[in-house]
Amino acid sequence: MIGAGAAPGLERNCIDEIIVGRFACREFSSVAVARRTVEQILDVARFAPSGANIQPWHVYALAGAAKDEVSASLLRAHEDARNEHTSEYKYYARDLPDPYLDRRQEFGRLFYGSLGIAQTDAEARSRQTAKNYAFFGAPVGLIVTIDRRLEVGSWLDLGMFIQNVMLAAAGRGLQSCPQETFAKYHKVLRSLLSIPAEQMVVCGISIGHAKDPTTGRLMPRADAEAFASFKGFEN
Ligand SMILES: Cc1cc2nc3c(=O)[nH]c(=O)nc-3n(C[C@H](O)[C@H](O)[C@H](O)COP(=O)(O)O)c2cc1C
Structure with a gap:
């Protein structure tokens, strides 16, 4: 595993630095982000590639009272009726094989450990989950949707678009958090946003400014050798 440092002998350019x-x-300052900035981010993100250029993304950009209304409704649903809501798609395989199971367990240890939450403390974990619905205090929240008639290939395209959004934000000194947990409350979002x-x-x-600008990535990555094999290259 490596952290954010470059592998020995590999230099990084400015795009690499933004990616890394x-x-x-998961903790933003309340400093506002202008609508113009969000427009610029989306204007750049739309250059994501997509099969046959079908561009299968759709975004609801929220700030101010509109974002607060969404947060309040989702927090209420999370508080009162969390078992009545479920995502329309499955994010995780039910039985994760290794090495993915191992990595998810490592995520749990690092994530809850960094927050001082025991993994057995369901109440504290639920309070942490609730922070998702307040967009972790960020001034801007995006809700990303896709046409259900499209196939899995279009979800690949959408992932590239989402990454572009986050990189375009990072290039402007902003941080972000992608959050699948919003999918659970699609019925609430559908009615509030007329989806x-x-x-x-x-x-x-x-999307917003990190509350503490000195925070950085907590999660390690397997190094390239663990997932790539090279053939046919000269040494
Ligand atoms: C599609 C997607 C959905 C995610 N959903 C959530 C989420 O609902 N809540 C959350 O706190 N983090 C969420 N994450 C963040 C991941 O936990 C995070 O990307 C991962 O642990 C790696 O950490 P890093 O992005 O800081 O490198 C999500 C990430 C992705 C790519």
């Missing part, structure tokens, strides 16, 4: 500098930020029936809620993305 992005992390899932058409054919659109499926995929995730949210919080």
Whole structure:
């Protein structure tokens, strides 16, 4: 495993630094982000590639009272009726094989450990989950949807778009957090945002300034040797 440092002998350019500098930020300052900035981020993100250029993304950009209304409704649903809501798609395999199970367990240890929450403390974990719905205090929240008639290939395209959003934000000194947990409350979001029936809620993305600018990525990565094999290259 490596942290954010470059592997020995591999130098990084400014795009590399933006990719590596992005992390899932879960504590934002309340400093506003202008609508113009969000427009610029989306204007750049739309250059994501997509099969046959079908561009299968749709975004609801929220700030101010509109974001607060969404947060309040989702927090209420999380508080009162969390077992009545479920995502329209499955994010995780039910039985994760290794090495994914191992990594998820490591995530749990690092994540809850960093918050001082015991993994057995369901109440504290639920309070942490609730922070998702307040967009972790970020001034901007995006809700990302996709047309349910599209196939899995279009979800690949959407992932590239979402990454572009986060990198375009990082290039402007902003941080972000992609959040699949919004998909669970698609019914609440559908009615609040008038999301058409054919659109499926995929995730949210919080965007803003990190509350503590010295925070960075907590999660390690397996190094390239663990997932890539090279053939045919000269040494
Ligand atoms: C599609 C997607 C959905 C995610 N959903 C959530 C979420 O609902 N809540 C959350 O706190 N983090 C969420 N994350 C953040 C991941 O936990 C995070 O990306 C991962 O642990 C790696 O950490 P890093 O992004 O800081 O490198 C999500 C990430 C992705 C890519």
